[in-house]
Amino acid sequence: MAPRPPVIRELSEPDLTVLPGIKATVIMPSPSIPSGGEVWAELEIANVSETEIEFQTDNPLIAAFVLPGTRSVVGAFGGAIAGVGLNVRLAPHATRLIPVIVGAWGHVSRERDPRTFENVHDDLVPGSYGLLVCVPSHSKDENGYQRQELWSNEIPILVTPLGG
Numbered sequence: 142m143a144p145r146p147p148v149i150r151e152l153s154e155p156d157l158t159v160l161p162g163i164k165a166t167v168i169m170p171s172p173s174i175p176s177g178g179e180v181w182a183e184l185e186i187a188n189v190s191e192t193e194i195e196f197q198t199d200n201p202l203i204a205a206f207v208l209p210g211t212r213s214v215v216g217a218f219g220g221a222i223a224g225v226g227l228n229v230r231l232a233p234h235a236t237r238l239i240p241v242i243v244g245a246w247g248h249v250s251r252e253r254d255p256r257t258f259e260n261v262h263d264d265l266v267p268g269s270y271g272l273l274v275c276v277p278s279h280s281k282d283e284n285g286y287q288r289q290e291l292w293s294n295e296i297p298i299l300v301t302p303l304g305g
Contacts, residue, residue, distance in 0.1 A: 142276040145208075145215075146247050146266040152205070152212035152273070153290075162190025163231075165293035167204065167241065167274050174245045177264030179218060182241040184274050184293060188231035196278040196289075200227035201240040206270045207295065216265035216300075218244025241274050245300045267274040267302045 164187045174180055186201055188194050201224055201260035206216035222242065229237055278292040 142212070144266060146268075148208070148213045148215055149248060150214050152207070152214060152275075152292075157208065162188055162192065162194055163291055164189050165274065165276055165291055167272055167296050168238075169243070169272070169292050169296065169298065172297070173301050174243060175301050176245050176267050178303070179220075179242065179244045181242050183238045184235050184276065185236055186229060186231065186276070188233055188234045191233050191245045193230065193232055195228070195230045197226055197228050198224050198239070198276050198278045202274050202276060204241050204243040204272050205265055206245065206265060206298070206300070207273055209269065209271045209297065210295070211271075212246050212295050215270065216245055216247050218242045219246055220244065239276075239295050243272065264303065265300050270298050270300060272298040 152185045156296060166185045166187070170180060181201075182204065196288055201222060203218050203222070205214045207214055213274040227239065229239075231237060245265040247265045273295050276293070278289050278291060
C-alpha cells in the first residue's frame with residue numbers, strides 16, 4: 142500500500158447559501174491521471190433554479206485532490222496560469238462549461254526550476270482520491286459584489302504511477 146500523502150490544507154465546508162440554484166459538476170476526460178501529470182477538464186455550471194443567475198469567477202479554475210470524503214487537500218496544480226476573469230450569466234435551466242486545470246502535484250515549493258521556470262513540486266502519490274473544483278465568485282446584490290465560494294461535487298479519480 143502506498144504511503145498517504147501529506148495534507149497541504151483543509152478546505153472550509155461549503156456554505157449552502159452560496160449561489161443557490163447552481164450545480165457544479167466536474168467533467169474529466171479520463172477517470173485517471175498519471176502522478177505529476179496535468180490535464181484539462183471542464184466544470185459544468187448548471188442553473189437549476191427558476192431565475193437568472195449572474196456571477197464573476199476565474200478562468201481557468203484549478204482542481205484539488207482530496208482524501209476521499211474529506212476536505213483534506215493533498216494535491217493540486219501549482220504552476221503559473223495565464224487566467225482572466227469570467228462573467229457568467231445563466232438563464233433558468235441553462236448550463237455553461239468552464240475550463241479546469243487538473244495537476245496531480247503534491248507539495249509545491251516557492252522555488253523555480255532554472256531550466257523550465259516551473260514551480261518545483263512533488264508528484265502526487267499514486268492512489269485513489271476525490272477531485273473537487275472551487276469556483277471563487279463575486280455575485281452582485283444590493284450591497285455590490287460579494288465574494289463567495291461554490292464547490293463542485295466530489296468525483297473519484299485514480300492517480301497512476303508515471304509511465305504506468
